[in-house]
Amino acid sequence: MNTPTLLSPLELSGGRTLKNRIVMPPLVIWKADESAEVNDAHVNHYRDTAPGCGLVVLEATTVSPEGRLASTQLGIFEDRQIPGLRQLAGTIRNAGALPGIQLHHAGGRTDTVKTWGAVPLAPSPVPEKPEIRELADDDIRRIIADFAAAAERAVEAGFELLEIHGAHGYLGSQFLSPRTNRRTDRWGGSLENRRRFLMEVTRAVCEAAGDRALVSCRLGIAEGPPRGGGSKGDPEPGLTVEEGVETARALVAAGLHVIHVSHAGSIPTPIEPPPTDPTSTDPVQSFIPDPVLQLSRPVKAAVSVPVIGVSGIVTATDAEQALAAGYGDLIAVGRGMLADPGWARKVTGGNGEEIERCVQCRPRCFHFTDPDKCPARKRLGIGPPQVF
Ligand SMILES: Cc1cc2nc3c(=O)[nH]c(=O)nc-3n(C[C@H](O)[C@H](O)[C@H](O)COP(=O)(O)O)c2cc1C
16 A cells, blocks of 8 residues: 555654654663663664654653663663663664654552662552552652753753653553542642643753753543453543543643653543444545544644554554544554564565564563564564663
8 A cells, every 4th residue: 555644754843854654652672770771672672673763752761760660661860871862862863763752750650679669659649559659749849850850861862852751550640540649739639730740741841852852742641441440330530531632732732842642541442433434445434543543533633733643553554544534643653663673664665575563462462571472573583672
């Protein structure tokens, strides 16, 4: 299939142009050690995967030591982490893509083993994890300052797009969701209060970046039933699509240049009816977006900045159809690029090289736990990114 839109450039603000609409989204590869510094495994991974992409957003990189989601996560909380990150930004730029980085804090979705001993912090107590401390006002201020300091380091390292992680049940989502934010102060309660943290982080990161980098937020627009099912007969209301879209609008007004749409911690119920005519050649009639990708259409209708849509895209044809059907201005391909690191290079290469398709393993992608078992990588005869 022809993919004219996917391969067309997109102008972003600040005179930056992406050469095409293909995004490598943040994908943690669990290769750092206690230092949280970059090593050869990271460099090799981005060197292999970035060619062909218009934009690469480096994996979730923690802005604070207690915000690590895993003991092997990259960090951007100390200056000594800058040189390695500079090498990665250079690797991505040399591959022809705009280098972006995701700034992350896990909030209460971690533990003291993963944080190498630092006490995890969350908007409200987590009954099943007594070691997690509720954030005091000063902690919140300090974490906002950590995001700003991380933004400064990221710019110094050469990244040109700074993506705030506001999705997937991590700290930004924890503040937004009434399920995990039970505060009664100015950081909880009304939507305006629950989104205050992300608003302040956005303002702080935009101010730190100035015109040296663009700022994006990966925003969890809505959440589905609680992970693990929740208590029967007592379905706690989660973040709704209306609240998510309104938050997207407010964050854009606060200075964002790009919105990267995702879920807020669990897969939401589909918001669109099935396609009217699955046999039609019109993508709006026939394309079947997954429930997460569906969330990007109402956001795109509500904001004026470019929207990145993600989830469930396996082939270039899927990506072209998603663009044509209005699910984003840019399309990110996550597991597809882990399955075949040559995904973007092959799609843009023009010589018909077949991609090794991600088969969307259930219940979970092996790249979370055991990348050696990824069926596509096995067929390609490559293992996980290695330290050479
Ligand atoms: C192994 C793995 C690591 C991921 N790491 C991140 C991450 O660092 N930050 C993030 O926002 N999302 C992360 N994600 C989510 C992906 O970026 C993407 O949104 C998700 O996989 C859905 O897109 P896909 O269907 O194209 O894979 C990860 C997903 C996988 C499978």
